[in-house]
Amino acid sequence: MRGVARLVVLACLTVSSALAGEVPTATRTLIKQHCAECHDAETKKGDLDLTALSFALTDRSVLESWLKVVEQVESGDMPPAKKQERPSATAVTSALTPLRAALKGQLGQAGVSRVRRLNRVEYEQTLRDLLALPALRIKELLPEDGQRHGYDKVAGALDISHIQMSRYLEAAEVALALAASQPLNVVEKKTWRESAAAQGTALSAIATVQAVPLLGGKLADGYSHKVVGEGANSYRACQFNGTADAVVILKGDLGPHQSQGVQIDRFRPAVAGLYRVRFSAWAMLWDKTEVKSPKEALHVVRASLGDVRLGFFDAPAMKPTVSEFTTWLEPNDRVSFHAMSITDGGPKNWPSVEGIFAYSGSGVAFDWFEVEGPLTDPAASSGVSSGVSASRRLLFGDSGKPDVATVTTVMRTFAERAFRRTVAAVEVKPYVDIAEQLMKQGRSLESALLSAYQAILCAPDFLFLGLEDGLAEAAKPKLGPFALAARLSFMLTNGPPDDELLKLAANGSLSRPKILRAQAERLLASPGSQRFVTHFLDQWLDLRKIDFTTPDKGLYPSYDTWLHDASLAETRGFFRTLLTDDLGVSNLVGSSFVVIDQRLARHYGIDGVQGAALRRVPLPAGSARGGFLTQAAVLKITANGTVTSPVLRGVWVSEHLLGIPHRPPPPNIPAAEPDASGATTIRQIIERHRADSACAGCHAKIDPPGMALETFDAIGAQRTHYLMPDRKQGLAIDSSGKLKGGGAFSGIGELRALLVKDNLGLARSLARQFLIYGTGSNVGFLELEALDAIVATAKPTAYGVRSLLLAVVVSDLFQSK
Secondary structure (H helix, E strand, C coil): CHHHHHHHHHHHHHHHHHHCCCCCHHHHHHHHHHHCCCCCCCCCHHHCCCCCCCCCCCCHHHHHHHHHHHHHHHHCCCCCCCCCCCCCHHHHHHHHHHHHHHHHHHHCCCCCCCCEECCHHHHHHHHHHHHCCCCCCCHHHCCCCCCECCECCCHHHCCCCHHHHHHHHHHHHHHHHHHHCCCCECCCCEEEEEEHHHCHHHHHHHHCCCEEEEECCEECCCEEEEEECCHHHCEEEEEECCCCCEEEECCCCCCHHHCCCEECCCCCCCCCEEEEEEEEEEEEEEECCEEECCCCCEEEEEEEECCEEEEEEEEEECCCEEEEEEEEECCCCCCEEEECCCCCCCCCCCCCCCHHHHCEEEEEEEEEEEEEECCCCCCHHHCCCCCECHHHHHHHCCCCCCCHHHHHHHHHHHHHHHHCCCCCHHHHHHHHHHHHHHHHCCCCHHHHHHHHHHHHCCCHHHHEECCCCCHHHHCCCCCCHHHHHHHHHHHHCCCCCCHHHHHHHHCCCCCCHHHHHHHHHHHHHCCCHHHHHHHHHHHHCCHHHCCCCCCCCCCCCCCCHHHHHHHHHHHHHHHHHHHHHCCEHHHHCCCCEEEECHHHHHHHCCCCCCCCCCEEEECCCCCCCCCHHHCHHHHHHCECCCCECHHHHHHHHHHHHCCCCCCCCCCCCCCCCCCCCCCCCHHHHHHHHHCCHHHHHHHHHHHHHHHHHHHECCCCCECCEEECCCCCEEEECCCCEECCCCCEECCHHHHHHHHCCCHHHHHHHHHHHHHHHHHCCCCCHHHHHHHHHHHHHCHHHCCEHHHHHHHHHCCHHHHHC
């Protein structure tokens, strides 16, 4: 007992002396023996003089410098491996123990902030839910959000300014006006159906020799063509004056003059709402004047709304097949269809060519389009009468009409949903006063209420997460019940808490581990969880950058819209599979399967996959694919559209998968750029770059994973040689390397085998990402032990991805950061 007491006293004295400005003795000894040679006043490598570094830990810059020292020594990066005399493990432990204690003592006094602003994605989704406008597009009215630690949910990056507030006022006004403009009564559901050949875009495709009208499976009567114009300006124009029951599209891309493809353009939605779209399509071979069975078993059709993909669908050979989907349509929206899998060039409209009468090639026939709606409104499941449209009911009560007698009641109900908590009558009075004052000035009741609602949507209680239980509660060690409900919901659905979560918050039971876990499971099973999958991957894996560069068409002619969409769908579908099946974190870098469709199977050289549906496909032995490392989307975002960079890819692997952050390069050090002429390999360029001592340390960690990924080009296709600017085969690729700390590999397969050995490291990295994303705060020095405890609970499932996520949610750290 006395020994324990002495240790406690010693630790306290150590911390006290540290806070007073004295470097612990063991730490000073380590610095003198192993660090001062490079980090003294004379040498000062990395602009760091440890012999003069203050120990006044109340100074934030000093505190951060010592935290970096701990990080570098703990990781083994310092002292450098090349030093002949390295400190023993005992010496390192003796030096770091009092140093950690001192740093923890200071950090423990710093406090935490659990309040942050909604980012613009969350703001948009919150208004969608609050106003029953599922397709509201409002985020573009707001400034871009900042990022810290890779996420746009971190408090330090989400500042607020007068410009931001003016944009919030504008966005709220637009959203409320749209909600109030919805019809008072729910519009009767109707079904519209018409031949695809009757659509204006179908007739346009026929006129430009890109489509064929059919009647009874044959070329329809009334089709003719002739050459118009003179000389170089002449072309073959087509005309159709007959009746058709189908239109055959002969080209995947209908060209710049009809980039929208074939649309449902003769249907006009009566009101904005949810609609069910159905269509009949089938694949065929057009052989001059005849319809024949194609060599392909099917073709794939994409439905889209502007730049939003609605889905991919199969069109089987010679078998009309009905497909359907539901989507939100505004009155001016037009659904488009493209035959994505047709790679034939289509018939030419040259004067010397007989158009469709001289053409043989694949085609997709569309028989008819059908639209049903508007379907049941989003609030019908609440048990409230659906006779009144949802948006107006949420604004003005059950009648959908503003009533002076119910102003306080509807205002309070709206405020409770907006503030994500129960609201006292006294809190609503300022907003009621706004409405009453405006009415005295001559405004209508509806207009006055909308202005009061606008004020609510610009109030701190709406714009900031963490205030749900009040400022006093926000300062306590753990989140209050309503703040916890909001944190859970905004993490797993990117939107506000629903009625069930709010009910559990109100009765105080949400924080119980079993209930909290059950609610997390419920949210992960809900449609809203797809928003979590999409946004989390956009941030964690940088998928949001997929369109930052455009692959050079001359170098990568196979890159098309279908491959772009399929690549994103693969990464999201793969993560969803890991989550749903609770597969271990080793799959992040090396899985025995991929989640792909027909287009990616062709891109990856995998046989036997046909159709639009994403599916889990086992990989053959020795395959280079598997895990996030070799997915087309990831490989594209880590390239610039023309050439690849092992440095960019190496940094991505280290930071995003392995959880190893890297400092920015020293100033005035040029980047290691690939040789555009192809005369020198990137490996040769990087080796010259690493000869600079200022670059060697970081590049020893960064470059090896990136070199292994050089066997994949800028769009994720495998290669053995670099591609010259003229598309000829260039120099051979050497994808071998050695990880810092040991472990040589000859290519991606062996690198993957080395990385999967560190399951614990992968789990720690992923759990940290979940925590940052969910709490809006980085995992600090004081929280590393708690992080390790979270990870340990998932060990029985081989650190399953779902187990890790749920362990994060029910942890004290999730409720206290």
